[in-house]
Each structure stands twice: as C-alpha cells, then as structure tokens.
Amino acid sequence: xxxxxxxHEIIRKTIIAFGTLFNTxxxxxxxxxxxxxxxxxxxxxYGPREKFLARLxxxxxxxxxxxxxxxxxxxELTSIQYDNERKVSTMQTFKATNNSGTKAARKVYMPVxxxxxxxxxVMTQYNEDSLQIVxxxxxxxxxxxxxxxxxxxxIGEKRDVPMVLESVDFEDNYDSGYEEKRIITHTLQFxxxxxxxxxxxxxxxxxxxxxxxDKYTDYENTKTASRQLRYVAEPRALKDYNDDATTTLxxxxxxxxTQFAVADATALVINxxxxxxxxxxxxxxxxxxxxxxRRGQDGTTKKSHIQQSAVNVVNSADDAALExxxxxxxxxxxxxxxxxxxxxxxxxxxV
Numbered sequence: 001x002x003x004x005x006x007x008h009e010i011i012r013k014t015i016i017a018f019g020t021l022f023n024t025x026x027x028x029x030x031x032x033x034x035x036x037x038x039x040x041x042x043x044x045x046y047g048p049r050e051k052f053l054a055r056l057x058x059x060x061x062x063x064x065x066x067x068x069x070x071x072x073x074x075x076e077l078t079s080i081q082y083d084n085e086r087k088v089s090t091m092q093t094f095k096a097t098n099n100s101g102t103k104a105a106r107k108v109y110m111p112v113x114x115x116x117x118x119x120x121x122v123m124t125q126y127n128e129d130s131l132q133i134v135x136x137x138x139x140x141x142x143x144x145x146x147x148x149x150x151x152x153x154x155i156g157e158k159r160d161v162p163m164v165l166e167s168v169d170f171e172d173n174y175d176s177g178y179e180e181k182r183i184i185t186h187t188l189q190f191x192x193x194x195x196x197x198x199x200x201x202x203x204x205x206x207x208x209x210x211x212x213x214d215k216y217t218d219y220e221n222t223k224t225a226s227r228q229l230r231y232v233a234e235p236r237a238l239k240d241y242n243d244d245a246t247t248t249l250x251x252x253x254x255x256x257x258t259q260f261a262v263a264d265a266t267a268l269v270i271n272x273x274x275x276x277x278x279x280x281x282x283x284x285x286x287x288x289x290x291x292x293x294r295r296g297q298d299g300t301t302k303k304s305h306i307q308q309s310a311v312n313v314v315n316s317a318d319d320a321a322l323e324x325x326x327x328x329x330x331x332x333x334x335x336x337x338x339x340x341x342x343x344x345x346x347x348x349x350x351v
Contacts, residue, residue, distance in 0.1 A: 006199045008152050011116065014194050015077055017147045018118050018163060019044060022073055027132045042133060044073035049121040049185065070183070071124040071133065079117030083193065086113035108155065111195035118163075122186040127172075130184045134168075137188065141165035152197050164191040210234045230335040234319070235328045238298045240275035240312035241321035247311045249276070250289075255302040258293055262311055265289045273297065273314040277305050280314065298329050 023044050029037045092110045122137075124130040144162040151157050166189040173183055215229040247262045265286050268274065274281050274293070280300040281293040296302035322328050 004199050008154075008197055008200075010149075010151050010194065010196055011077075011080070013149055013151065014116055014161060014192055015046070015118075017149050017161070018190070018192060019046060019075055021145070021147070021163065022075070022120065022137065025073070025133055025136050027071060027129050040071075042071050042073055044075065046076060047074055048076050049074050049119075049123070049187070071122070071129045073120065073122055073133070075118055075120045077116060078119050078189075079115075081115045081117070083113040083115050086193070108200055109198055111151075111197045114194060114196050116192040116194055118190040118192060120188040120190065122188070124184050125182055127184055130186055134186050138165075138168070149194070151195060152200060154200055157197070159195060162193045164193065165189075166191050228337055230333075230337065232333040232335075233330045235322055236331040237314055237318035237322055238280055238300070238327055238329055239278060239318070240314050241318045242312075243310075244312050244317075245310040246274075246313045249305060249307055249309045249311065252306050253304065255304050256295070258295060259290065260293075261290050263289065265291060267313065268311075269313075275312040275314050276309055277303065279303055279305070 025042045025044075026039055027042060028039050031037050088110050120137075122130055122133050124133065141163070143166075144164040146160040146162050148158055149161050151159055169187040169189075171185045171187070211233045213231045215231065246267050247264045250261045250263055253260045262268070265288065268283060268286060268291065270283050270285055272283055274283060278300065279295070279302060280297040281295055282297050283291055283293055285292045319331075
C-alpha cells in the first residue's frame with residue numbers, strides 16, 4: 001500500500017556514528033610520584049544499562065565465563081520523535097546526482113526531520129575513573145557536536161547531524177550493603193537531529209526539461225482568455241557528447257574564416273550547430289559541401305583548425321546526454337496563434 005521497498009539504513013548509521021564517538025576513551029592510573037602506572041581503553045557496547053548491571057550483580061559461578069568488568073560504557077537508542085521545528089514543505093524537492101560515477105540527476109523529495117534519543121551510561125567502580133571518563137566527554141558538547149553522516153549513499157547525501165547533550169545524571173550505590181558491589185553510574189542523555197529520506201527514484205523521471213508558456217492579450221480576463229503567443233524553451237547542448245564525427249574539414253581554416261568546405265555536408269542542416277575542436281559554430285547556409293557559419297557561439301573560443309579535423313553535429317542526441325552540472329544553453333521557439341484554443345496540461349493537448 002505504501003509503495004516501493006527502500007531502506008537507506010539511516011537510523012542504523014546514526015546509531016553507529018553515535019557509538020563511534022566514544023570508542024577511543026582511555027583512563028590512566030598513576031603512581032604516587034605522578035608517573036603513569038597503567039592505561040586502559042574503556043570498552044563500549046550497545047545495550048541497556050540494566051542488562052550490564054544484572055551481570056555485575058549476579059553471583060559468581062566458577063564454571064561460567066569471565067565476569068563483566070568495570071569501567072564500561074553502554075549506550076542505546078531510547079526514542080524516535082518527529083521534529084516540528086525543522087519541518088519543510090512536503091512537496092518541496094531537490095535535484096540529486098547518481099553516486100555510481102555518472103551525473104544523471106534525480107528528483108528527490110525533501111527529507112523528514114526526526115530526533116533520535118540516545119542514552120549513554122558510564123559505569124565505574126571508582127570515582128576517579130568516572131571523573132576521567134566524564135571529563136573527556138562533556139567539553140566536546142557545547143551543547144552539541146556535529147557528525148557528518150552519509151545518510152543516502154545512492155545519491156551521496158551527506159549531512160551534519162548535531163548530537164545534542166540534553167542532561168547528565170549521577171548515581172552511586174555506595175550506601176548499599178557491604179555485600180553489594182559498588183557501581184558509580186553517570187547517565188548522559190543525547191538528542192541526534194537527523195533526517196529520514198523516502199524512496200529515491202532510480203531514474204531522472206520528473207525532472208523539468210521543457211517549459212511551455214502561453215501568453216494572452218486580454219489581461220483582465222484571466223480564466224477564459226484564448227492564447228495569442230506560445231514560448232517554448234528546452235535545454236540545448238553546447239558541445240558534442242557522442243563524438244559522431246559526421247564529416248571532416250578539407251583544408252585548414254583560420255580563427256576568423258566563416259566560409260569553408262567539408263568532405264561531405266549531406267548530414268549537416270542549416271540553422272543547426274556543429275562542434276569543431278570544442279568551438280561551437282552555427283550553420284547559416286550551405287552550398288554543396290561549402291558552409292557559411294557563425295563562429296564562437298555560446299561563449300566558445302574562436303581558433304584555427306587543421307585539415308581533417310572532425311566536424312561533429314550537435315543535435316538532440318547531445319541534448320539528451322546533458323548531465324547535472326554541465327554548461328548548457330536553451331533552444332527557444334515562439335508561435336503565434338489565432339485559433340482561440342487553449343493548452344490543457346491534464347490532457348497534454350490543445351482544446
């Protein structure tokens with residue numbers, strides 16, 4: 001009912017990124033003279049604090065594996081909540097490129113903002129150990145720390161996700177009985193402001209590649225007025241993409257020459273473009289295999305070309321090869337109408 005299957009692993013990636021923040025915390029024990037006695041990397045694992053406390057407090061069993069030791073860090077995902085403050089229009093879209101090596105554009109709907117709640121528990125047996133760990137964490141968050149996460153790998157969508165420190169709580173069971181093992185616990189609550197993306201199209205379907213505007217002369221009647229002029233604009237390639245090598249030059253030409261001959265002008269069309277050595281030219285007329293052109297079109301550089309240089313046609317096949325980020329122009333068409341008909345966007349025709 002909801003649509004095509006997709007899974008970007010965004011929540012999973014955010015959990016991993018959060019845990020990675022705290023996987024390089026060390027504590028050091030010193031001698032009386034101040035020199036280091038030992039250094040220990042504090043282990044971290046995903047799971048609720050209660051699970052680890054239960055293992056710490058269980059009765060020893062000589063046949064069981066080595067008991068869990070302190071100090072230790074434990075973290076878990078505790079909540080997922082929608083964030084109203086970061087809401088944007090549900091119909092707003094943006095263009096994204098394929099991350100597979102091509103620059104094919106796809107239309108993607110804006111992500112939905114969600115807050116992921118995390119709890120980090122610092123469990124130690126000695127107060128000095130807990131203070132060392134907490135003091136290595138708190139200065140990093142003021143009150144947030146940004147982590148760059150690759151949320152949607154398919155389109156290379158990387159975003160900075162703020163990890164906000166919400167609160168710090170302290171608990172010490174020193175007043176328990178002598179048979180109880182002392183456990184000092186600092187509980188840190190965090191809020192990760194991430195985004196959840198919906199389905200990402202595998203193609204560029206839906207991208208606007210043609211604009212049609214109908215103009216009217218009756219400005220007071222905006223509902224039933226008939227169109228008088230139509231303007232159509234489409235993206236146009238400014239270079240050859242497919243290296244078609246339609247024909248070649250029969251002689252050298254200078255940077256200012258506008259009339260020259262080609263080996264075969266059969267496939268060349270008047271009022272169209274050709275590409276010679278990355279210089280774009282517009283064909284004004286032709287007489288047999290002789291062309292008259294306008295040089296250096298659309299900002300390309302006029303330059304000399306030698307005999308046998310490839311003459312490439314720039315046509316609709318090259319327009320279709322345009323990719324996001326390419327430099328392109330626009331083909332423009334204007335039509336005058338006197339039939340009183342209007343364009344129907346739903347039917348895709350004049351009515």
